[in-house]
Amino acid sequence: MKNFTSVKDVEDPVALVQKALALKANPFNPDFARGKKVGLIFLNPSLRTRLSSQIAVQNLGAEAIVLDIGKDGWALEFEDGVKMNGSKAEHIKEAAGVMGQYFDVLGVRTFPELKDRELDYSEQLLNAFIKYSGLPVVSLESATLHPLQSLADWMTIAEHWDKKERPKVVLTWAPHVKALPQAVPNSFVEWMKAAPVDLTITHPEGYELAGQFAESVPVEYNQARALEGADFVYVKNWSSYHQYGQILNQDESWSFGSEQLALTNNAKVMHCLPVRRGLVIKDEILDGPNAIHLQQAKNRIYSAQAVFAELLG
Amino acid sequence: MKNFTSVKDVEDPVALVQKALALKANPFNPDFARGKKVGLIFLNPSLRTRLSSQIAVQNLGAEAIVLDIGKDGWALEFEDGVKMNGSKAEHIKEAAGVMGQYFDVLGVRTFPELKDRELDYSEQLLNAFIKYSGLPVVSLESATLHPLQSLADWMTIAEHWDKKERPKVVLTWAPHVKALPQAVPNSFVEWMKAAPVDLTITHPEGYELAGQFAESVPVEYNQARALEGADFVYVKNWSSYHQYGQILNQDESWSFGSEQLALTNNAKVMHCLPVRRGLVIKDEILDGPNAIHLQQAKNRIYSAQAVFAELLG
Amino acid sequence: MKNFTSVKDVEDPVALVQKALALKANPFNPDFARGKKVGLIFLNPSLRTRLSSQIAVQNLGAEAIVLDIGKDGWALEFEDGVKMNGSKAEHIKEAAGVMGQYFDVLGVRTFPELKDRELDYSEQLLNAFIKYSGLPVVSLESATLHPLQSLADWMTIAEHWDKKERPKVVLTWAPHVKALPQAVPNSFVEWMKAAPVDLTITHPEGYELAGQFAESVPVEYNQARALEGADFVYVKNWSSYHQYGQILNQDESWSFGSEQLALTNNAKVMHCLPVRRGLVIKDEILDGPNAIHLQQAKNRIYSAQAVFAELLG
Numbered sequence: 001m002k003n004f005t006s007v008k009d010v011e012d013p014v015a016l017v018q019k020a021l022a023l024k025a026n027p028f029n030p031d032f033a034r035g036k037k038v039g040l041i042f043l044n045p046s047l048r049t050r051l052s053s054q055i056a057v058q059n060l061g062a063e064a065i066v067l068d069i070g071k072d073g074w075a076l077e078f079e080d081g082v083k084m085n086g087s088k089a090e091h092i093k094e095a096a097g098v099m100g101q102y103f104d105v106l107g108v109r110t111f112p113e114l115k116d117r118e119l120d121y122s123e124q125l126l127n128a129f130i131k132y133s134g135l136p137v138v139s140l141e142s143a144t145l146h147p148l149q150s151l152a153d154w155m156t157i158a159e160h161w162d163k164k165e166r167p168k169v170v171l172t173w174a175p176h177v178k179a180l181p182q183a184v185p186n187s188f189v190e191w192m193k194a195a196p197v198d199l200t201i202t203h204p205e206g207y208e209l210a211g212q213f214a215e216s217v218p219v220e221y222n223q224a225r226a227l228e229g230a231d232f233v234y235v236k237n238w239s240s241y242h243q244y245g246q247i248l249n250q251d252e253s254w255s256f257g258s259e260q261l262a263l264t265n266n267a268k269v270m271h272c273l274p275v276r277r278g279l280v281i282k283d284e285i286l287d288g289p290n291a292i293h294l295q296q297a298k299n300r301i302y303s304a305q306a307v308f309a310e311l312l313g
Numbered sequence: 314m315k316n317f318t319s320v321k322d323v324e325d326p327v328a329l330v331q332k333a334l335a336l337k338a339n340p341f342n343p344d345f346a347r348g349k350k351v352g353l354i355f356l357n358p359s360l361r362t363r364l365s366s367q368i369a370v371q372n373l374g375a376e377a378i379v380l381d382i383g384k385d386g387w388a389l390e391f392e393d394g395v396k397m398n399g400s401k402a403e404h405i406k407e408a409a410g411v412m413g414q415y416f417d418v419l420g421v422r423t424f425p426e427l428k429d430r431e432l433d434y435s436e437q438l439l440n441a442f443i444k445y446s447g448l449p450v451v452s453l454e455s456a457t458l459h460p461l462q463s464l465a466d467w468m469t470i471a472e473h474w475d476k477k478e479r480p481k482v483v484l485t486w487a488p489h490v491k492a493l494p495q496a497v498p499n500s501f502v503e504w505m506k507a508a509p510v511d512l513t514i515t516h517p518e519g520y521e522l523a524g525q526f527a528e529s530v531p532v533e534y535n536q537a538r539a540l541e542g543a544d545f546v547y548v549k550n551w552s553s554y555h556q557y558g559q560i561l562n563q564d565e566s567w568s569f570g571s572e573q574l575a576l577t578n579n580a581k582v583m584h585c586l587p588v589r590r591g592l593v594i595k596d597e598i599l600d601g602p603n604a605i606h607l608q609q610a611k612n613r614i615y616s617a618q619a620v621f622a623e624l625l626g
Numbered sequence: 627m628k629n630f631t632s633v634k635d636v637e638d639p640v641a642l643v644q645k646a647l648a649l650k651a652n653p654f655n656p657d658f659a660r661g662k663k664v665g666l667i668f669l670n671p672s673l674r675t676r677l678s679s680q681i682a683v684q685n686l687g688a689e690a691i692v693l694d695i696g697k698d699g700w701a702l703e704f705e706d707g708v709k710m711n712g713s714k715a716e717h718i719k720e721a722a723g724v725m726g727q728y729f730d731v732l733g734v735r736t737f738p739e740l741k742d743r744e745l746d747y748s749e750q751l752l753n754a755f756i757k758y759s760g761l762p763v764v765s766l767e768s769a770t771l772h773p774l775q776s777l778a779d780w781m782t783i784a785e786h787w788d789k790k791e792r793p794k795v796v797l798t799w800a801p802h803v804k805a806l807p808q809a810v811p812n813s814f815v816e817w818m819k820a821a822p823v824d825l826t827i828t829h830p831e832g833y834e835l836a837g838q839f840a841e842s843v844p845v846e847y848n849q850a851r852a853l854e855g856a857d858f859v860y861v862k863n864w865s866s867y868h869q870y871g872q873i874l875n876q877d878e879s880w881s882f883g884s885e886q887l888a889l890t891n892n893a894k895v896m897h898c899l900p901v902r903r904g905l906v907i908k909d910e911i912l913d914g915p916n917a918i919h920l921q922q923a924k925n926r927i928y929s930a931q932a933v934f935a936e937l938l939g
Contacts, residue, residue, distance in 0.1 A: 028348040035654040037681055045387055047408065051378060051415050055350055058376050063684050065677060074671055074900070083904035085803045090900035093912070094919070095673065098899065101924035102677050177398045273411065274387070274403035278396035286406070293407070298414035341661040358700055360721065364691060364728050368663060371689050490711045586724065587700070587716035591709035599719070606720065611727035 003130055004307045005123075005139040006147055006190065013194045017154050020299070020306035023059075024155075027305065030061035033312040039103040040066045040140065043125065044111040048273060048300055049140045049148070053107055056304035062104070062312060069095075078128055092125075096132035105311045106135045112143035112181050114245030120144065121210070136311040138304075144210075146183045148307065149272050150191035152299035156292055157197065157232055159299075160268055166198050167231035168265070172223060173203030174280040175250040176237035184272050185238050186213040193217065202226035206248040210241050223254060230264040235271050235281050257282035261290060268292045316443055317620045318436075318452040319460055319503065326507045330467050333612070333619035336372075337468075340618065343374035346625040352416040353379045353453065356438065357424040361586060361613055362453045362461070366420055369617035375417075375625060382408075391441055405438075409445035418624045419448045425456035425494050427558030433457065434523070449624040451617075457523075459496045462585050462609075463504035464616035469609045470510065470545055473581050479511050480544035481578070485536060486516030487593040488563040489550035497585050498551050499526040506530065515539030519561040523554050536567060543577040548584050548594050570595035574603060581605045629756055630933045631749075631765040632773055632816065639820045643780050646925070646932035649685075650781075653931065656687035659938040665729040666692045666766065669751065670737040674899060674926055675766045675774070679733055682930035688730070688938060695721075704754055718751075722758035731937045732761045738769035738807050740871030746770065747836070762937040764930075770836075772809045774933065775898050776817035778925035782918055783823065783858055785925075786894050792824050793857035794891070798849055799829030800906040801876040802863035810898050811864050812839040819843065828852030832874040836867050849880060856890040861897050861907050883908035887916060894918045 003009055010016050023029075038057045042050065050066065057064035069076060076095050077088035084091065099106055108129045112120035120143040130137045139147055161167050169192055171185060185201075190213050192199045201209070201219045208219065220226035227233065235256045240246045255278075261267065269285050271293045277283055285291055316322055323329055336342075351370045355363065363379065370377035382389060389408050390401035397404065412419055421442045425433035433456040443450045452460055474480050482505055484498060498514075503526050505512045514522065514532045521532065533539035540546065548569045553559045568591075574580065582598050584606045590596055598604055629635055636642050649655075664683045668676065676692065683690035695702060702721050703714035710717065725732055734755045738746035746769040756763045765773055787793050795818055797811060811827075816839050818825040827835070827845045834845065846852035853859065861882045866872045881904075887893065895911050897919045903909055911917055 030348070035656070035685075037684070039677070047380070047387070047403070048411055051352070051380065051412070054378050055376075055415055058350070059348075063681075065680050067673070067677065074673070077903070081904070081909060084902035085905050089902075090673070091903050093903075094899055094901060094923075097920045098674055098923040099677070101920060102681055102927065273407055275407060276397035276402075277390070277404050277406075278394070279398050283394060294410045294414060297407075297411040301415065343661070360693070360700070360716070361724055364665070364693065364725070367691050368689075368728055371663070372661075586720055588720060589710040589715075590703070590717050590719075591707070592711050596707060607723045607727060610720075610724040614728065 001310050003137045004147060004311065005126060005137065005142060006145050007194050013191065016151065016306055017158055020151060020155050020302045021158065023305045023309070024299070024302040027059045027302065029059060032309065033060040033062035036062040036104045036312050037102065038062050038064050038105045038107060038308060039099050040064055040107045041099070042066065042068050042109045043070065044109055046109055046140070048297055049109060052300035053140060053304045055301050056308055059305055060309055060312060078124055092128040093132050096129045100133035100135050103135060105138065105308060106133050107138040107140045109140035110142050114179055114181065114239060117244040138307055138311065141183055143181065144183055145187040145190065147187055148300060148303050149184060150187040151303035152296055153188060153234070153270060154191055154195050155299045155303060156270065156296045160292065161231070166196050168229055169197045169199050169232045169234065170226050170230040171199065171201045171234045171236065172226065172256065173207050174235050174237050174254050174256055175252050176276060176280060179239040179245050179247050180237050182209060182238045182241055185209055185236050188234055189213050189217055200226050204249055204251060204254065206240055206243065207238065208242060223260070224263055227260055227263040230267045233264060233267045233269050235269060237280055255279060255282060256285060258284050261285060266290065270296055273297055314623050316450045317460060317624065318439060318450065318455060319458050320507050326504065329464065329619055330471055333464060333468050333615045334471065336618045336622070337612070337615040340372045340615065342372060345622065346373040346375040349375040349417045349625050350415065351375050351377050351418045351420065351621060352412050353377055353420045354412070355379065355381050355422045356383065357422055359422055359453070361610055362422060365613035366453060366617045368614050369621055372618055373622055373625060391437055405441040406445050409442045413446035413448050416448060418451065418621060419446050420451040420453045422453035423455050427492055427494065427552060430557040451620055451624065454496055456494065457496055458500040458503065460500055461613060461616050461620065462497060463500040465609055465612035466501060466547070466583060467504055467508050468612045468616060469583065469605055473605065474544070479509050481542055482510045482512050482545045482547065483539050483543040484512065484514045484547045484549065485539065485569065486520050487548050487550050487567050487569055488565055489589060489593060492552040492558050492560050493550050495522060495551045495554055498522055498549050501547055502526050502530055513539050517562055517564060517567065519553055519556060520551065521555060536573070537576055540573055540576040543580045546577060546580045546582050548582060550593055568592060568595060569598060571597050574598060579603065583609055586610055627936050629763045630773060630937065631752060631763065631768060632771050633820050639817065642777065642932055643784055646777060646781050646928045647784065649931045649935070650925070650928040653685045653928065655685060658935065659686040659688035662688040662730045662938050663728065664688050664690050664731045664733065664934060665725050666690055666733045667695055667725070668692065668735045669695050670735055672735055672766070674923055675735060678926035679766060679930045681927050682934055685931055686935055686938060704750055718754040719758050722755045726759035726761050729761060731764065731934060732759050733764040733766045735766035736768050740805055740807065740865060743870040764933055764937065767809055769807065770809055771813040771816065773813055774926060774929050775810060776813040777929035778922055779814060779860070779896060780817055780821055781925045781929060782896065782922045786918065787857070792822050794855055795823045795825050795858045795860065796852050796856040797825065797827045797860045797862065798852065798882065799833050800861050800863050800880050800882055801878055802902060802906060805865040805871050805873050806863050808835060808864045808867055811835055811862050814860055815839050815843055826852050830875055830877060830880065832866055832869065833864065834868060849886070850889055853886055853889040856893045859890060859893045859895050861895060863906055881905060881908060882911060884910050887911060892916065896922055899923055
């Protein structure tokens with residue numbers, strides 16, 4: 001594994017899940033990467049990713065240094081060949097180039113602007129860090145994917161499923177007041193296609209995910225029908241890919257509550273957090289026995305630790 | 314000790330003071346809590362608390378991770394049962410629930426809004442972290458109390474007093490330009506009631522502290538009379554409890570200077586910091602031999618270390 | 627060495643360069659300063675200095691704690707004897723006094739306001755930290771000097787020069803859109819005067835540096851003539867010292883490009899970063915084989931490590 005930005009970077013995802021579960025059982029390995037340095041660069045706010053990746057790095061005995069670009073540092077220029085006479089103080093070539101001299105591995109968090117689809121889906125920012133740092137780079141969520149989350153999601157499903165047959169996993173859209181990235185659903189779909197599960201996606205028309213991730217995955221526009229017999233339901237809002245970045249509807253009948261749960265095979269209910277209670281998922285679910293969102297969050301430590309261990313080892 | 318939010322959480326405060334003083338003599342114990350993680354969550358700015366609690370955790374060999382909610386993270390919802398369609402991105406149930414998965418002990422800093430007394434004195438925020446994290450929680454100052462400060466204050470008095478008789482300790486109000494919480498005076502009173510000292514409170518009328526903390530402590534409205542024979546004077550501004558959050562007067566005759574000091578038994582002068590020079594305490598005192606405010610600040614490391622040691626041990 | 631704020635604080639600069647180069651060859655010394663604490667105080671944003679000084683401290687086995695004053699803390703009062711009834715929450719006497727109790731060494735980053743030359747050149751802020759902390763203080767760039775940068779610059783020149791004769795080093799002004807401090811050029815000149823090099827300064831009229839640093843160094847107002855035969859060219863913008871803080875011109879013929887490089891002895895091109903591409907230095911240079919700016923940046927770790935090692939040892 002050279003970088004960790006997508007399931008495509010992972011030769012054997014099943015083995016990586018097993019490794020993460022093994023680290024969960026025995027997380028503290030302070031001699032593993034002693035003296036190694038990991039830079040954790042945030043261009044956007046973060047709670048779980050910030051905390052879990054620091055803990056993961058510490059568990060391996062390496063040193064994590066967090067940098068909030070734009071807050072601790074300054075705004076970066078990503079365009080090539082410009083005369084920098086505006087407000088951007090430094091070019092990514094130098095910023096990432098310097099980080100490449102300082103660290104052994106780099107974690108980078110970027111967000112899409114949700115205005116220009118071509119730009120967002122080109123992963124300009126993440127790719128610039130890879131190109132100019134010369135280091136192994138771990139996506140701490142990018143414009144289009146969130147692989148550390150998906151790896152933790154897979155771990156969580158594995159912990160709840162020991163049957164031989166494949167579980168039915170449903171990814172369902174839910175309403176939200178803000179336009180959110182497609183990164184988590186894109187990524188979940190990408191990883192679940194590699195996992196021993198049967199995946200169905202359900203959402204209102206117009207919320208189809210990008211073909212490069214969702215192709216070959218069945219879409220059922222009727223949520224109730226999609227949920228029938230589900231063993232795991234992943235609830236998540238995203239904005240439209242085709243009418244890029246738009247909120248097409250906020251139909252609260254898609255909020256996930258006990259009515260929806262009743263349609264499933266007593267499904268475990270998943271969310272990547274942060275979750276808007278009462279809007280995306282109802283309190284009765286989040287406070288009930290089917291919710292496993294906090295377990296997903298805990299597994300973020302070990303998904304990160306498995307990946308950093310690969311890249312620092 | 315399950316949490317550390319008040320002197321009431323401490324079975325034997327005298328023993329805790331002794332423990333803190335012993336740690337001051339020998340602070341560096343890197344094997345004590347190796348591999349343990351402490352989350353330090355700040356909902357408000359901080360200098361001493363931020364630095365001293367990081368140092369305390371490091372001295373015990375544990376890892377401290379600082380998170381500035383609202384700056385590193387996002388605004389939290391504390392109300393139960395709301396539909397989260399406003400600006401709050403995450404509910405405390407999930408935020409604290411996740412931290413409960415990531416850390417062994419949590420330190421939390423909150424402030425009162427000084428608008429709704431019932432709300433502030435309910436300690437809604439601190440209690441929500443306790444309830445939903447499931448972890449031992451250390452108050453790094455809450456809406457109504459600042460126990461790590463009071464423990465450090467007690468240590469400082471103990472270091473300056475080896476006589477058999479009880480010292481006279483006076484808590485005096487002083488003017489300020491901003492409306493400040495009652496947390497430090499409430500807490501000082503609460504701890505001094507458990508300490509082998511004779512405590513008097515002095516302030517202009519209208520600044521009476523909440524009965525739950527100050528009851529049974531003599532109040533003397535005449536500052537000069539209160540200061541007579543004092544061995545220690547704790548100077549501090551606070552806003553009104555009864556006309557909640559109000560500044561009732563800014564009478565600068567209450568500023569603590571050499572005139573006031575002359576009335577005491579050559580008292581040591583204390584303040585929790587930050588202190589407004591020339592307004593709360595005059596330069597002649599802060600720059601003179603009676604001021605022990607920097608010693609109080611140093612003791613913040615060891616009061617925190619004693620508490621974290623209890624909870625991590 | 628008591629503090630590190632200028633080349634004047636260093637008894638033997640050549641030996642310090644050698645020490646830094648030795649640390650670069652063998653940076654990881656986790657037992658050197660175990661249990662020691664270094665406070666890194668930023669009154670201004672920083673990328674390289676923030677990262678490199680944290681790494682330097684970690685490499686020595688000490689603990690670095692970063693504090694962003696004004697962001698993590700609050701605005702400080704530096705004036706003596708004022709009644710603090712404005713917006714400043716704490717006086718430097720207490721803020722630095724407390725840090726003096728918490729740390730073994732302090733790193734401090736300040737910037738000039740570029741309004742009042744007397745004030746900036748008095749180094750009021752840096753000197754207040756020295757005076758009131760009572761600790762060894764390392765300048766992480768001050769109003770008028772940037773000695774860690776200059777030490778790294780010297781290391782970089784030494785790594786590229788093994789001839790007996792002295793290299794010709796040219797410091798050339800370049801245009802910029804913002805008024806920048808004179809700290810980097812002042813400091814470079816100060817250190818190069820102590821180094822075995824021949825230094826020439828070139829800039830448009832009006833950009834003469836302060837006599838206390840630049841006296842005895844030849845100034846050539848014709849950039850082309852200055853660059854003739856140069857072995858190293860340090861490109862940097864600064865605002866006027868004599869018309870203090872002013873931008874006198876933005877003449878882009880001073881931008882450093884291949885035309886300028888052609889005049890030199892195939893010079894290595896240096897910059898302290900961040901650099902405005904296309905304005906200060908052209909892409910053709912920064913992306914070409916003569917640029918050594920990333921090597922300078924890497925050496926920031928070891929210049930800091932050498933200095934912290936001296937002060938923690």
